[in-house]
Amino acid sequence: MTPSLGILHLDEGQLQYQLTRLLPADELQPFVRHYWIVSWNFAGSESYPQHVIPNPCVNLVVERNKTFFFGPSDRKFTYSIHGKGLVFGVKFKPGGFFPFLQAPVSGLYGKPMDVSRLLGVSAASLEDVLLGDILIEEKAKHMDQILSACLPAEDREANLIYDIVQHIEQNRDILRVDELSTRFNLHTRKLQRLFNQYVGLSPKTVIQLYRLQNAAECIEHGFPCDLGRLSQDLGYHDQSHFIKDFKSIIGSTPEEYMQWSDAVSANTGRSRL
Numbered sequence: 001m002t003p004s005l006g007i008l009h010l011d012e013g014q015l016q017y018q019l020t021r022l023l024p025a026d027e028l029q030p031f032v033r034h035y036w037i038v039s040w041n042f043a044g045s046e047s048y049p050q051h052v053i054p055n056p057c058v059n060l061v062v063e064r065n066k067t068f069f070f071g072p073s074d075r076k077f078t079y080s081i082h083g084k085g086l087v088f089g090v091k092f093k094p095g096g097f098f099p100f101l102q103a104p105v106s107g108l109y110g111k112p113m114d115v116s117r118l119l120g121v122s123a124a125s126l127e128d129v130l131l132g133d134i135l136i137e138e139k140a141k142h143m144d145q146i147l148s149a150c151l152p153a154e155d156r157e158a159n160l161i162y163d164i165v166q167h168i169e170q171n172r173d174i175l176r177v178d179e180l181s182t183r184f185n186l187h188t189r190k191l192q193r194l195f196n197q198y199v200g201l202s203p204k205t206v207i208q209l210y211r212l213q214n215a216a217e218c219i220e221h222g223f224p225c226d227l228g229r230l231s232q233d234l235g236y237h238d239q240s241h242f243i244k245d246f247k248s249i250i251g252s253t254p255e256e257y258m259q260w261s262d263a264v265s266a267n268t269g270r271s272r273l
Helices: 125-130 135-146 158-172 177-185 188-198 203-220 227-233 239-250 254-268
Strands: 018-022 031-042 048-050 057-060 069-072 079-080 083-092
Touching: 018 135, 031 135, 057 125, 083 135, 125 135, 135 239, 158 177, 158 188, 158 203, 177 188, 177 203, 188 203, 203 239, 203 254, 227 239, 227 254
Parallel strands: none
Antiparallel strands: 018 031, 031 083, 048 079, 057 069, 057 083
């Protein structure tokens, strides 16, 4: 099964488009999680809205006339897939983009960055190769060459940040920043400074993104879901607070998301269990 990595209703989405993920060259793996390629071909006026909960990662997105580095976001975004298209992306590891940038990643929040500033190549030249007709493996090798040409030294603090974010992702009982401070023996202020510099989002926001993604996935896959119990499991003492946060990031209330998930399952003829 392809990991969702925040893509809502990925199983249903992959009936609409093709998603491929490839590993980068060995020397890039301390910094880059994977390359991703999405392609689709819709007839007429058909379109498909793909909803995504952002990961705390920088992405280089290569799309015709829209090629930029994008910093992490703290809100769900929707990409409308229509016509015929192809997008090539580079997902950096949490903390993995700072060694290239050498400036706080928080500066990318809401401000996409032109690729020529960092890579020494134009967006148009990247688009010509990565959106062309060559095999996807050749596209990955081309991206390996571009990134390897500006390969930074490994950064111990970037590796630490990656470990911390992995710990948040894999341990659903992590609910507060002070738990991270204790687990990794870091003062809360230093942890917040490192996240601002290396991730671009606060540790509190990263925890919230992963916990609400967990909640959405529980609902989406039809696991027994008492919303009161779910909100408590996610560290909320007030269910109304949980509903407010869920809607602010997912874009709907848990009840609305549950109804939407049921409708998606019915349309695809599959059980959510």
